[in-house]
Amino acid sequence: MVVESEPYVPKHSIRVVTAASLFDGHDAAINIIRRILQGTGVEVIHLGHNRSVSEVVQAAVEEDAHAVGLSCYQGGHVEFFKYTVDLLKENDCGHIKVFGGGGGVIVPEEIKELEDYGIFKIYSPEDGRKMGLQGMINHLVRSVDYALGDGQGPELASALAPSAPSKVARVMTLAEKAALNGRGGKAEAWKAALGSAMGKKTPPVLGITGTGGSGKSSLTDELLLRFLQDFPKKTVAVLSVDPTRRKTGGALLGDRIRMNSLVSPRVFLRSLATRGSGMEVSKGLSGVIDTAKAAGYDLIIVETAGIGQGDAAVVDMVDISLYVMTSEFGAASQLEKIDMLDFADLVAINKYDRRGAEDALRDVRKQMQRNKGAWHTDPASMPVYGTIAAKFNDDGVTALYLALLDLLNHKCGQKLKTSRPKVEGHSSSSKTIIVPPERSRYLAEIADTVRGYHAETKNQAEIIRLVWQMKNTHDLLAQSWQKDKKLKPALDEMRAQVHGLEEGFTEETHQLLAKWPRMKEDYSGEEYVYKVRDRKFKVPLITTSLSGSKIPKVCLPRWEDPGQVYTWMRSENLPGHFPYTAGVFPFKRTDEDPTRMFAGEGDPFRTNRRFKLLSKDAKAARLSTAFDSVSLYGNDPDERPDIYGKVGNSGVSICTLEDMKVLYSGFDLVDPNTSVSMTVNGPAPVMLAFFMNTAISQQLGKFEKEHNREPEKEEKEEIKKRVLNTVRGTVQADILKEDQGQNTCIFSTDFALRMMGDIQEYFIKNKVRNFYSVSISGYHIAEAGANPISQLAFTLANGFTYVEYYLSRGMKIDDFAPSLSYFFSNGMDSEYTVIGRVARRIWSIAMREKYQAGPRSQMLKYHIQTSGRSLHSQEIDFNDIRTTLQALCAVYDNCNSLHTNAYDEAITTPTEESVRRALAIQLIINREWGLAKNENPLQGAFIVDELTDMVEEAVLSEFERIAARGGVLGAMETGYQRSKIQDESICYETLKHTGDLPIIGVNCFLNPQEDQVVQCQVELARATEEEKQSQLDRLKAFHQAHEDESEKALKRLQKVVLKGENIFAELMETVKSCSLGQITRSLYQVGGQYRRGM
Structure with a gap:
C-alpha cells in the first residue's frame, strides 16, 4: 500500500451507499469520504447519520449498489457490521461489498474478526497514514469496478413485483444501461x-x-x-x-x-x-x-x-x-x-x-x-x-x-x-415564528453594538488622556506662574478647557474613574473583605510560595495613564466586573474545584459506582452524565443486533424513571454541594423530567422515613416546590447545535424548539433558579470539524437565537438569561487560549447594551472539555500531554467547570485507570501548579490581548455573514453552518495526512521501535451481556407494571401538544408510567420527526 494523491478513474458507473451507523451522529468522516468518492467518479447514495442496518440494506438493494461504506464511531460496531452482512445475504445481495471505518474505536482484533466474517475492508488510522485519504478511496473503487448484471438479459423482466425489490432494482439497472447505450438490439429487446x-x-x-x-x-x-x-x-x-x-x-x-x-x-x-x-x-x-x-x-x-x-x-x-x-x-x-x-x-x-x-x-x-x-x-x-x-x-x-x-x-x-x-x-x-421577521438581523445588530461599545471606549479614553495631560501641564505651569503673571490667563483657559472636556464624560466614565482607586485599595492588602446581608466575608489575596514569595490571587495593572486604565476597565476589568473578560466571579470557589468528569457506561448500577469513585475524595459531588447512543436518540433497548450492540456502550443506558433513580442513588440531589450535568439533546425534555422526578422522589422517600408515613397532598406539593427551587445542575438540550454539528436531533426542529421554550417557561413559573435549562454547546461543533473561531461564532449565534426566541414568546430577559449556560471545547490552536474571555465579553456587552439585561444575565458561565478530536489512537500515551496543555488554558481562562478527557478515549470508553489519570491532571494544576494560584494570569500579556481582539472581530464578522443569510435559522436552511464545518474538517484532515500539520506520534516523531499496526494494548470498556440483558428485563418489567396507565398517559400528552399547552409540565407526569421509547414514538405522531439534511 502506497500513498496516492491522484483519483483512480473507474471503467464502469459505480454506485456506493454511504452512511453513519445507527444512533451515531458523527458524520464528519463519512462526509469527507462521500465527497472524495464523488470526486473519484462514483455515484454516491448518501443516507447521512443515524441509519439502521435495515435502512442501509434497503437502500443498497433498491439502488443496486456495488458497495456500502459505513462509519461507526459510537460503539456496537461488531454487531452492526456483522448484521449488515447477514441482512444483505438474506436479501439475496451478498455480492454487495461492505467497507467501513471508525478511527481508533475499532481496534485491530475487531478489524480482523469483522474481515474474517465477510466485511470486505475496515480502514484503520494506520491505513489512513500509509495510504492517504485518496489512496483509501482508490482502493475501495478498484475493488468494485465491474459491471452489474453481466450475462443477465431481458428475460429477467418477467414476474417483477414490489415484493422482490432486488429483482426490480437489477432490471432497472439493465434497462437504464440499455437505453443509455442508444437505440439498437438490446434497447429494443428490453423495451419489448x-x-x-x-x-x-x-x-x-x-x-x-x-x-x-x-x-x-x-x-x-x-x-x-x-x-x-x-x-x-x-x-x-x-x-x-x-x-x-x-x-x-x-x-x-x-x-x-x-x-x-x-x-x-x-x-x-x-x-x-x-x-x-x-x-x-x-x-x-x-x-x-x-x-x-x-x-x-x-x-x-x-x-x-x-x-x-x-x-x-x-x-x-x-x-x-x-x-x-x-x-x-x-x-x-x-x-x-x-x-x-x-x-x-x-x-x-x-x-x-x-x-x-x-x-x-x-x-x-x-x-x-x-x-x-x-x-x-x-x-x-x-x-x-x-x-x-x-x-x-x-x-x-x-x-x-x-x-x-x-x-x-x-x-x-x-x-x-x-x-x-x-x-x-x-x-x-x-x-411557526421562532425569530420574528423584523428581528432577522439581530446578529448584525449585536456586532454593531459590540463595535460601537469599543468605539465609545476609544473616544472616551482619548478625552480622559487629554484631560490628564492638560492637568499635568497645568500643574507644571502653575508652579511658575507666580514668577510670570502672564501665564495666569493661559492657566485659566486651560482649566476651562479641562472642564469642557470633562463634560464630555459619560456617567459610566465618571463612575469607573472614581471606582479605580477604591479597587486598587481593596486588592492591595492580604485579604479582600466584602459584605453580603450585613455579614462580612474575607478572602485571602496572597499565597506564599515555598521560596517565601507572596503570589497575588488577583494581579492589577500598574499603569498611571488614566486613559489606559479606563480602556482596560472597559475591555477587560478584574474578574467579577463587567465586561467579565477575565471571569464572571471575583474569586474562584474554595469549597469545590471546577472539576466535572464525564461518566457513563453499562447499566445505571455500574455508572452509579463510577460516580461514587469520581466524587470519593471531593468536597462536592459534581456529576456529569454520558448517555448511551440508544438513549440519546430517544429509543428503548432492544434485542435487534444493531440496537443491542450499542446498549450501555459509550454511555449509560437510561430508558425509565426507575433507571434514573438507580443512577443517582446515594447522592442527595438537593444538597447545595451536589450538581448534575446531563449531556442529552433530542430527548432532553424526557430525561430532564426523569431527573426532576428522581430528585422529588428522593425527598418524598426521606419524608416517609422521617415521619413514618406518606406526605399529604399539600406536603407533596411543598416538597416538589422546594426541590425545584433548590436542585443544581445543567441539561444540554441544545437543538440548534445538534442540527449543525452533532446530529442527535430526533424531533422536527420547530417542535424541539417549542419544547425548549416550554422547559424555560416551566422553570420561570416554578422558580427553578439553580438549574440551567440549556447548555449552548460549541464542543460538538468543534468535534464535527469546526475551527475555534467557527465554534465560538456559531455557538454564540445559537445562544442569541434562543434569546430572541424566548423574547418572542413573551419571556423577560432577566427571567431566562441566567438559566442559559455554555459549553466549549479546548483544542491545540492558539485561539483556544482566549475562547472563554471573548465569549464573556461579547455576551456581556450585548446583554447590557442591546437587551438592557441585569448583571446576572450579563454573566456567561461555561463548561470546558478538552478536545476529543485531538486524541489519537497512535501513541495514545501522548494524549495526556495534549490534554494537560488544554486544561491549563481552560484554568487560566477561568472556566466555570472542566472535564479532562482520558488518554484512551480515542479507542474506548474510559477505564477506571485512565479516568484517574485524567482527573489527576486537574488536581495537579489546581493544587500543585504555582501560577494557577493566581486567578488572572492571562491579563496583561500582549499576545493574549492581540488574540482577544482578533478572535472577537472574527466572531463579529461571522455574525454578519450569518445575518446576511437570514440569521441562524436561515443559514441552517441553506446548510451554511454544516458546510463550513465540513470544509474546515476536510482542511484539518488533509493537513494531517500530508504532514503539513505536525501531530507528534501520528505523522512525525514516529516510534522507530514500534510496528505502527500494533496499537498500544488498552483495556476496552464495554457493556457486559449481563448489563444489557438486565436493561431489557428491567424495561419489560416497567412496561408490565404500568401497562394499564401508559396508554392513557400518552394520549394525555398528545392532547397537551395539540392544544398548545406546556409539554414539559405534562411530561413530568408522563414519565411516571411510560418509557423513553414510548414517549418518543408518541411525540413523533403529534410533533413530527427530524428530517436530515445533506
Whole structure:
C-alpha cells in the first residue's frame, strides 16, 4: 500500500451507499469520504447519520449498489457490521461489498474478526497514514469496478413485483444501461420485454420538478407520508434524478437523506444520475419508469434534478406534473420565462413562511391565469398552493395533497378516497415564528453594538488622556506662574478647557474613574473583605510560595495613564466586573474545584459506582452524565443486533424513571454541594423530567422515613416546590447545535424548539433558579470539524437565537438569561487560549447594551472539555500531554467547570485507570501548579490581548455573514453552518495526512521501535451481556407494571401538544408510567420527526 494523491478513474458507473451507523451522529468522516468518492467518479447514495442496518440494506438493494461504506464511531460496531452482512445475504445481495471505518474505536482484533466474517475492508488510522485519504478511496473503487448484471438479459423482466425489490432494482439497472447505450438490439429487446411484463398495468405517474433548493424532496416526502397513511395497501415507486458532474462523472444522489417515509416497506426508491444527458432527467429514465410499471406499483413518482426557466422535459414522461418553486424568483416578469408554468397541473410555492411568499402566490396565480387564457376565472382558483414542507402536518401541504388526489381520480381514473377533512384555502394558515421577521438581523445588530461599545471606549479614553495631560501641564505651569503673571490667563483657559472636556464624560466614565482607586485599595492588602446581608466575608489575596514569595490571587495593572486604565476597565476589568473578560466571579470557589468528569457506561448500577469513585475524595459531588447512543436518540433497548450492540456502550443506558433513580442513588440531589450535568439533546425534555422526578422522589422517600408515613397532598406539593427551587445542575438540550454539528436531533426542529421554550417557561413559573435549562454547546461543533473561531461564532449565534426566541414568546430577559449556560471545547490552536474571555465579553456587552439585561444575565458561565478530536489512537500515551496543555488554558481562562478527557478515549470508553489519570491532571494544576494560584494570569500579556481582539472581530464578522443569510435559522436552511464545518474538517484532515500539520506520534516523531499496526494494548470498556440483558428485563418489567396507565398517559400528552399547552409540565407526569421509547414514538405522531439534511 502506497500513498496516492491522484483519483483512480473507474471503467464502469459505480454506485456506493454511504452512511453513519445507527444512533451515531458523527458524520464528519463519512462526509469527507462521500465527497472524495464523488470526486473519484462514483455515484454516491448518501443516507447521512443515524441509519439502521435495515435502512442501509434497503437502500443498497433498491439502488443496486456495488458497495456500502459505513462509519461507526459510537460503539456496537461488531454487531452492526456483522448484521449488515447477514441482512444483505438474506436479501439475496451478498455480492454487495461492505467497507467501513471508525478511527481508533475499532481496534485491530475487531478489524480482523469483522474481515474474517465477510466485511470486505475496515480502514484503520494506520491505513489512513500509509495510504492517504485518496489512496483509501482508490482502493475501495478498484475493488468494485465491474459491471452489474453481466450475462443477465431481458428475460429477467418477467414476474417483477414490489415484493422482490432486488429483482426490480437489477432490471432497472439493465434497462437504464440499455437505453443509455442508444437505440439498437438490446434497447429494443428490453423495451419489448418490459412492455410485455406491463400488460394492462397503467399506474399513474406523477412528475415533481422545480428549481434547485426549493424543497422538492421534503415536499415529496410529506405527500408520501399522507398517501401511505390514507391507503395502507398501496405501494409507491419513487424515481429520483440528480445531476452528474461532467468533469469527474461522479454524482451525489441525496434525495434519500430527506425522506422519512422510506422506512415503509411499501415505498421503493431508486436514485438516478443524469449521466451526461445535459437535462434534468436521465436518458434511461423511461426504461426505469417502465420497470416500475411492470412491477405493479400503484403510484410512480418521478422527481427531477433542479431545473432552470426553460426546462420541462419531465412533462412528456408523466401523467400529472407538479412544479415546486419558492418566492425567490425575482421580479414578476421572470415568471413569463418559466416553461413549467405552461404545463404544470399543480404549482407549489414552498417555504411559504419566507418573506414575500404571499406576493409570490398572487403573482404566480396571475401568471397561470394568463398562460391558460382564463381571463374570466378568479386567480385564487388557479392550482397554486402555498406550502411549508419543513413544518409538521402543514395544512398548505395537505391542501396540495387533496388537490393531487382529485387529479389522480379525474385525470388518471383512480378511485382514491381520503377521510381527511377539506382544507380551507390553498396555503399554510399558520407559520411557526421562532425569530420574528423584523428581528432577522439581530446578529448584525449585536456586532454593531459590540463595535460601537469599543468605539465609545476609544473616544472616551482619548478625552480622559487629554484631560490628564492638560492637568499635568497645568500643574507644571502653575508652579511658575507666580514668577510670570502672564501665564495666569493661559492657566485659566486651560482649566476651562479641562472642564469642557470633562463634560464630555459619560456617567459610566465618571463612575469607573472614581471606582479605580477604591479597587486598587481593596486588592492591595492580604485579604479582600466584602459584605453580603450585613455579614462580612474575607478572602485571602496572597499565597506564599515555598521560596517565601507572596503570589497575588488577583494581579492589577500598574499603569498611571488614566486613559489606559479606563480602556482596560472597559475591555477587560478584574474578574467579577463587567465586561467579565477575565471571569464572571471575583474569586474562584474554595469549597469545590471546577472539576466535572464525564461518566457513563453499562447499566445505571455500574455508572452509579463510577460516580461514587469520581466524587470519593471531593468536597462536592459534581456529576456529569454520558448517555448511551440508544438513549440519546430517544429509543428503548432492544434485542435487534444493531440496537443491542450499542446498549450501555459509550454511555449509560437510561430508558425509565426507575433507571434514573438507580443512577443517582446515594447522592442527595438537593444538597447545595451536589450538581448534575446531563449531556442529552433530542430527548432532553424526557430525561430532564426523569431527573426532576428522581430528585422529588428522593425527598418524598426521606419524608416517609422521617415521619413514618406518606406526605399529604399539600406536603407533596411543598416538597416538589422546594426541590425545584433548590436542585443544581445543567441539561444540554441544545437543538440548534445538534442540527449543525452533532446530529442527535430526533424531533422536527420547530417542535424541539417549542419544547425548549416550554422547559424555560416551566422553570420561570416554578422558580427553578439553580438549574440551567440549556447548555449552548460549541464542543460538538468543534468535534464535527469546526475551527475555534467557527465554534465560538456559531455557538454564540445559537445562544442569541434562543434569546430572541424566548423574547418572542413573551419571556423577560432577566427571567431566562441566567438559566442559559455554555459549553466549549479546548483544542491545540492558539485561539483556544482566549475562547472563554471573548465569549464573556461579547455576551456581556450585548446583554447590557442591546437587551438592557441585569448583571446576572450579563454573566456567561461555561463548561470546558478538552478536545476529543485531538486524541489519537497512535501513541495514545501522548494524549495526556495534549490534554494537560488544554486544561491549563481552560484554568487560566477561568472556566466555570472542566472535564479532562482520558488518554484512551480515542479507542474506548474510559477505564477506571485512565479516568484517574485524567482527573489527576486537574488536581495537579489546581493544587500543585504555582501560577494557577493566581486567578488572572492571562491579563496583561500582549499576545493574549492581540488574540482577544482578533478572535472577537472574527466572531463579529461571522455574525454578519450569518445575518446576511437570514440569521441562524436561515443559514441552517441553506446548510451554511454544516458546510463550513465540513470544509474546515476536510482542511484539518488533509493537513494531517500530508504532514503539513505536525501531530507528534501520528505523522512525525514516529516510534522507530514500534510496528505502527500494533496499537498500544488498552483495556476496552464495554457493556457486559449481563448489563444489557438486565436493561431489557428491567424495561419489560416497567412496561408490565404500568401497562394499564401508559396508554392513557400518552394520549394525555398528545392532547397537551395539540392544544398548545406546556409539554414539559405534562411530561413530568408522563414519565411516571411510560418509557423513553414510548414517549418518543408518541411525540413523533403529534410533533413530527427530524428530517436530515445533506
